[in-house]
Amino acid sequence: MGCCRRNFNTDEFKAWLSTLHEEQPGTEFCIKEDDQKETYNYLKDNLFGQIVVWNNSVVEEIITDRTNNEQIFYLHYEMEDRNQIKELIKSFKRRMFCVCQKEYEVSEDDGExxxxxxxxxxxxxxxxxxxxxxxxxxxxxxxxxxxxxxxxxxxxxxxxxxxxxxxxxxxxxxxxxxxxxxxxxxxxxxxxxxxxxxxxxxxxxxxxx
CATH class of the missing domain: 3.40.50.2300 (Response regulator)
Structure with missing residues (x-):
């Protein structure tokens, strides 16, 4: 784990988070900081997205539906693997900016x-x-x-x-x-x-x- 973290460029990661809203018309963006974390806030239509980067290298991805204040998306993970984190952030971006996900059909199955x-x-x-x-x-x-x-x-x-x-x-x-x-x-x-x-x-x- 330690090796992965040493190779992970946190500044580069944070700079990327600051660009997620680009090419997304109507998105409001701001960053809030305190002693323990930086929070990247994205507001588009009825969705409020947050990516929280904690000082201990933990990341939280949160999306809330503002119409009912219901949390509809949540992930948390450590900054360990560069490729994995890129995929997780892309998943946040797809959901935040309303790219439709495929809905699958459940089939009958009698096998335990x-x-x-x-x-x-x-x-x-x-x-x-x-x-x-x-x-x-x-x-x-x-x-x-x-x-x-x-x-x-x-x-x-x-x-x-x-x-x-x-x-x-x-x-x-x-x-x-x-x-x-x-x-x-x-x-x-x-x-x-x-x-x-x-x-x-x-x-x-x-x-x-």
């Missing part, structure tokens, strides 16, 4: 699937795993979702049909697949950030059906 969600701590994915479980139950799909940390060797060593990786830890996928000899799938950042159960389950079905 044990599916494990992974992120850095397991806390974010634990909530999402329960949402996916509820969605599967409501759609009469015999899928079983659970969640854990990428560091939980005991859980990862158990039998699972598929491991879903949170986008903020996707750079661990190759090494984990080699270690645990399981099928891995990286969740789409926009679907993950919006807890889009329909699209995640549909992508899971592409693996099996």
């Amino acid at each position: 699937r044990n599916i494990l969600l992974c992120c850095s701590s397991g806390l974010t994915t634990a909530m999402f795993a329960q949402m996916l479980q509820d969605f599967s139950n409501n759609n009469h799909l015999p899928y079983h979702f659970s969640a854990t940390s990428i560091y939980d060797d005991d859980t990862l060593s158990k039998e699972y049909d598929l491991v879903l990786m949170a986008p903020q830890v996707q750079h661990y996928t190759k090494s984990m697949a080699a270690k645990y000899h399981k099928r891995f799938l990286i969740m789409n950042p926009v679907d993950f950030a919006q807890y889009n159960c329909n699209n995640i389950v549909s992508r899971v079905q592409e693996v099996f059906l």
